[in-house]
Amino acid sequence: MKKSVSVLTAIALSTAMAFGSLSAQAAHPLQVDGQNLPSLAPLLEQVTPAVVNISVAGTKVTRQNIPEPFRHFFGPDALEGAKQPFRGLGSGVIIDADKGYVITNYHVIHQADEIKVTLNNGKEYLAEKIGEDQQSDIALLQIDAKDLTEIKLANSDDLRVGDFTIAIGNPFGLGQTVTSGIVSALGRSGLNMQNYENFIQTDAAINSGNSGGALLNLNGELIGINTAILGPNGGNIGIGFAIPVNMVKNLTAQILEYGEVRRGLLGITGGELTPELAEAFGHDTQHGAFVNQVMEGSAAEKAGIEAGDIITKLNNQKIRTFSELRAKIATLGAGKKVSLTVVRDGKEQVFNVTLQEAKETNIAAKSLHPALDGATLSSSDGKIKGVLVEKVLPNSPAARAGLEEGDIILGINRYRVKDMDDMRKVIEDKPAVLALNIQRGNASLYRVIR
Structure with a gap:
């Protein structure tokens, strides 16, 4: 018995050392050999009221893919599509208690007609x-x-691989x-290349419904908003x-100021830094973003950035990959002044850049309206x-509706x-109906899409 207690004591002490000062301020009443066992309970009692459950309800339109020669056999309801109700669940985080601001994921509330927020005490509010x-x-x-209770926001640029994490959600x-874990990696991307990704990877258990919930450090501060998992069946496998x-702070500040996100634009194209590129350009590590091209008249050109540069720091914070740089620049917002540390000819230089505003180009029209599926717009x-x-x-639906490559849509409804x-x-x-005013060559015409 004496030996087993000593083992427990060693485990408790090593855990306490890992958790640092937390064990001193958050000790559990149970003891082993006179030593307090560490616990997250006191910390969680302070922060869990700031994490909410979100339930949504709405309707989605499902369209019939009916070939053009047979469309006249069907009524207008079949062509327009059936409206089907849907419900969904997710999580959210209160970031401003006085104003009632709650952060969640776009995909949690997308197309919802009704959004309900349920607090930890069971009270429900329409959002x-x-x-x-x-x-x-x-x-x-x-x-309202x-x-x-709100959660204090940390500085996520200070995170290191191995830092402890706590995930709270629904x-x-x-x-x-x-659930709890550690920071497994930083600057992750590649889940959806059309989006701006610079994820914190963690092995804290995250499952369906955790989306929009809180990822915390051991000070009870928000370090991230849980958004995605890798799992064969939608369940947790530790990724x-x-x-x-x-990023969340920058985006919410823009939404509150302008009612929308105004993306920053540097005006470069590039890619990840390979060992061969690093050696060829006199850089001693693989960390950084390689610049392939600088656009004429862009913020990067005006600041003096050149093709062949390797961007290693943004505002004195290390840049690991081009994807990380792309995401950070986009979410900083138009008009922001940033400093870029660049390796050129094996030497470091610092450039000050004022970001321009990015205009969205080249998107799949299906994301705008199902009737436009098959068209690429800009x-x-x-x-x-x-x-x-x-x-x-x-x-495609867009082709059957009469859209042609080179058309310019001047008006809608x-x-x-x-x-x-x-x-x-x-x-x-x-x-349900789109009346498109189209310029086709020298002709002006209308296409009505249902």
Whole structure:
């Protein structure tokens, strides 16, 4: 018995050392050989009221893919598509108790007609959506409630691999659940290359329903918003991802100031730094973002960045990959002044850059409206301002609707559209009928899509 107690004591002491000062301020009343066993319970009692459960309800339109020769056999309801109700669950984090601001994932509340926030004490509130950003998977909600608890925001740039993490959320709708782990990796990307990704990877158990929940450090501070997992059946296998809180801070600040996200643009193309590239350009590590091209008139060109440069730091914080640089620049916002540390000819130089505003280009039209599936659209940069149809897949809904490559969409449902942002606002609510005013060569015509 004496030997087993000594083993327990060793385990308790090693755990206490790993948790640092937490064990002194958060000791559990149980003891082994006079030593307090460490516990997260006191910390969690302070922070769990700031993590909420989110339930959503809405309707989705499912469209019938009916070949053109047979469409006249079906009624308008079949062509328009059936509306099917849906429900979903997720999590959220209160970041401002006085104003009732709650952060969650875009994919948790997307297309929801009703959003309910349930506090840890069981009280329910209807939430208003303040703003959202699909490409970074962030949404900002607001509830009208008193005596809320908010979570303090950490500096996620200070994170290191091996730091302890705590995940809190609503997995599988079970209710508030706490898991723990460590930071497994930083700067992860590649889950969806169209989005801006710079994930914290953790082995704290994250499952379906944890999306939008909190990832904390051992000070009870928010370090990230849980957003995705890798798992064969949608379950936890110890590979979860969270959006760093510094990105969240930048995005929410833009949403609150402008009502939308105004992305920063550096004006370069590039890629990851390979060992061969690093050696060829006089760089002694693989960390950094390699610049292939600098766009004419861009913020990077004006600051003096050149093709062949290796960007190693942003605002004196190390950059590991090009994807990390891309995500951080985009979420910092237009007009921000940043410093870039660059390796050129084996020597470090620092450049000050004022970011320009990025305009969205080249997106799959299906994300805007199901009837446009098969078309690739971008903001027209020619004399005629509108939305350019860059490509139309054969036999797609867009092709059957009469769209052709090179068309410029000038208006939708009597609203003038000058770029992708205008188009998105007009068809945000997915209207059943789209009346498109199109410029095709020298001709002006209409296409009505149902």
